[in-house]
Structures are given as structure tokens and as C-alpha cells.
Amino acid sequence: MWGGCGDSPSPRPIGRRRRDRPGFACLRMKILLVEDEQKIADFVCSGLTARGLQVKHCDNGDAGYELAREGGYDVIVLDIMLPGRDGLSVLAGLRQAGVSTPVILLTALSEVGDRIRGLDLGADDYLAKPFFVGELAARINALARRAGDDRLNTVQVGELRLDRVARQLACRGRTAELTSREFSLLEYLMRSAGQVFTRSQILEHVWGYDFDPSTNVVDVCIKRLRDKIASVEEGVESASPIESVRGSGYRFRKAP
Numbered sequence: 001m002w003g004g005c006g007d008s009p010s011p012r013p014i015g016r017r018r019r020d021r022p023g024f025a026c027l028r029m030k031i032l033l034v035e036d037e038q039k040i041a042d043f044v045c046s047g048l049t050a051r052g053l054q055v056k057h058c059d060n061g062d063a064g065y066e067l068a069r070e071g072g073y074d075v076i077v078l079d080i081m082l083p084g085r086d087g088l089s090v091l092a093g094l095r096q097a098g099v100s101t102p103v104i105l106l107t108a109l110s111e112v113g114d115r116i117r118g119l120d121l122g123a124d125d126y127l128a129k130p131f132f133v134g135e136l137a138a139r140i141n142a143l144a145r146r147a148g149d150d151r152l153n154t155v156q157v158g159e160l161r162l163d164r165v166a167r168q169l170a171c172r173g174r175t176a177e178l179t180s181r182e183f184s185l186l187e188y189l190m191r192s193a194g195q196v197f198t199r200s201q202i203l204e205h206v207w208g209y210d211f212d213p214s215t216n217v218v219d220v221c222i223k224r225l226r227d228k229i230a231s232v233e234e235g236v237e238s239a240s241p242i243e244s245v246r247g248s249g250y251r252f253r254k255a256p
Contacts (some may be wrong), residue, residue, distance in 0.1 A: 002180060012131060015133060018213060025128075025252050028049055028053045028077065029052050029053050029054070029074040029140065029141075029144050029241070030053075030062070030072060030073050030074050031048060031055045031073065031074065031075050031077060032054070032056050032058075032068060032073040032075075032076045032077070033045065033055055033056065033058075033077045034057075034058055034059075034060075034061065034063075034064030034065055034067075034068075034076065034078045034079060034082065034087070034090065035057065035059065035077070035079045035082075035106065036059045036079065036081075036082050036107075037057070037079075038061060040079075040106075040129070041059065043133060043138065044077065044133060045057055046133075047133030047134070047136070047137065047239060048133065048136070048137060048140075051137050053137070053140070058075070059082075059083075060082055060084040060085075061082040061083065061084040061085030061086055061087065061089065062081045062085050063084070063085035064076075064078065064082070064085075064090055065085055065090045065093055065094065066219055067101060068090070068094050068101065069094070071099070072166065073101055074099050074101070074102075074140075074144045074147070075101065075102045075103075075104060075106050075140045075143050075144055075147075076094075076103045076104070077103075077106065077136070077140070078090060078091060078103055078105055078106065078123075078186065079105075079106040080105055080106065080107050080108075080111070080114050080118070081108075084088065087090055087105060087106075087118075088114065088117055088118060088121060091103055091105070091118060091121045091122060091123055092121045092122075094122075095122035097220070098156070098158045098255060101147075102124040102146075102147050103122070103123045103124055103125075103128040104123070104124065104125045104126065104127060104136070104140065104143065104145040104160060105118045105123045105125070105127070105177045106126070106127055106129060106131075106140055107126055107127070107128050107129070108128065108129060111128075115128075124143055125139050125143060127139065129244070136217040137238070143187065150169045153165050155176045155187055155190045155191055156190075157190050157241065157252060157253075157254070157255050158255035158256070159171050159172060159224070159230060159233075160190070160229065160232070160233070160241065161191055162183075162186060162187055164187070167180070167183045169186065169228060169229065169232055170232060170235050171229075171232040172232070172233075173230040174231070174233075174234065175232060176228040176229075176231050176232050177190075178225075178228065179205070181206060181221055182228070183231075184205070184206045185202060185206045185218075185222070185225065186225055186252075188202065188205050188206060189242065189250065189251065189252035190252050192252075193251075193252045193253065193254045193255070194251060194252070194253070195251055196245045196248050196249055196250070196251045196256040197249050197250060198248060198249040199218045199219075199249050199250075201249070202218050202249065202250070203215075203217075203218060206218075206221075218250075222242055222250060225242060226240040226242055229241065229242070241253040
């Protein structure tokens with residue numbers, strides 16, 4: 001259920017006093033909070049909900065991982081010390097599964113090593129306990145804004161990422177440069193993953209109306225794209241995500 005995590009007033013961090021500013025911009029973002037300490041969870045949920053965010057809370061790493069895999073969240077706030085999977089294990093699993101949702105780690109003030117490991121595993125930010133909910137809200141807002149800008153410039157299906165600015169394909173740190181036609185065709189397929197496009201539709205979208213429908217330029221370009229995808233997916237034992245659909249055309253396979 002979206003909303004707050006309890007009916008009691010949110011406690012302040014011990015030894016810290018400050019009045020949070022009301023009306024913090026948040027644009028009704030959806031936040032997943034994975035935190036097992038009920039007092040902290042109540043504090044965070046109450047504070048973020050008061051600022052207009054929708055908060056989903058769970059109190060263990062296994063449930064948090066499954067919820068995050070399902071998607072639909074703008075930012076994940078993830079404690080490191082959790083029952084079940086610990087936070088770093090959850091983070092590592094999400095990044096390996098291609099989940100790119102921004103993650104803010106909640107850490108103990110003294111656990112510098114955990115923060116470094118978390119950032120290395122793909123965390124976007126961290127916040128040491130105790131903290132002000134206003135600061136957490138500000139970090140959430142900044143990450144969501146940054147992710148929104150990034151989504152305008154990238155198309156991602158599973159671990160394959162297409163950079164619209166650099167016109168570059170990337171996967172697991174490997175990259176491949178694309179020609180203008182290759183980029184247009186791959187973007188066309190990836191943006192509608194799972195949908196079948198006929199050769200005529202692809203010709204019209206990528207090459208325009210002037211090409212002979214019987215030409216094999218689509219098939220040649222598809223082959224080059226499959227080769228480039230294979231080069232960045234080195235070590236991944238699976239068929240090309242660009243699938244031939246007999247008698248119809250091509251589609252880009254949806255991420256599992």
C-alpha cells in the first residue's frame with residue numbers, strides 16, 4: 001500500500017534538532033524504502049509522505065529485492081543491514097539483473113568501507129545515520145531529476161544500453177560505435193521491444209520511401225547490429241536479442 005508506514009508522529013534523529021522546510025518539490029515520485037528498523041522507517045515514511053512522495057516500505061532484503069525487480073519506482077532507499085539478503089547483496093543482484101533505478105544506501109556513520117563497496121556495486125548516493133528527512137528528500141529529488149534527464153538520452157533493454165547522444169551501444173563496460181543507419185534501426189527496435197516490425201516498416205522508418213521493397217539492406221544492417229551486440233555481450237551465452245519472425249520481420253526481445 002502506498003503512503004506512510006504508521007500513524008505515530010515521526011521521531012527526529014537522536015541529538016539532532018532542525019525544522020524541515022515544507023513543500024519540498026517531489027512531483028509525486030514513487031519511492032521504495034527497504035529498512036528493518038521500524039522507528040527509522042516510520043520517520044522516513046512520515047517525512048517523505050508529508051512532502052508528497054508515495055512510499056512503499058518493506059523490512060527485509062528478500063522482499064525488497066523482489067519489489068525492486070518488479071520496477072515502477074523512481075528511487076530506492078536501501079539500508080545495508082537487513083534480515084534476509086543484506087543491502088549490498090540486494091544492490092549487486094539488481095545491477096546484475098539490469099535494474100538501473102537510482103539507489104540511495106543508508107549506512108551507519110562509521111561504516112566507510114560499506115559506503116565504498118556500495119558505490120563500487122552501483123549505488124548512486126549514500127546517507128549516514130542519523131540524518132534529516134529533508135536531506136534525504138533533497139537527495140531523492142536530485143537523483144530522480146538526473147535519472148529523468150538520462151532516460152531522455154538513453155534507451156535500455158536488460159543490460160544493453162543505447163546512448164542517443166554518443167550514438168553508442170554499451171553492455172557491462174564494453175561499447176560499440178554505430179553508423180547512423182544502425183543507430184536508427186536499433187533505436188526503433190529497442191524502443192518497442194517485443195513488437196514485430198515488417199521489413200517495409202523498417203525501410204520506411206530508417207531509409208525513407210525511396211528504397212526498393214525487395215532490397216536486402218534491412219537484413220544486412222540487422223546482421224551488422226547482431227555482430228556489434230555480440231561484441232559488447234561477450235561472455236553472455238544467449239541468442240541475439242534481435243529475433244527474426246518468420247514471414248513477418250524482426251523484433252527486439254524484451255528483457256526477462
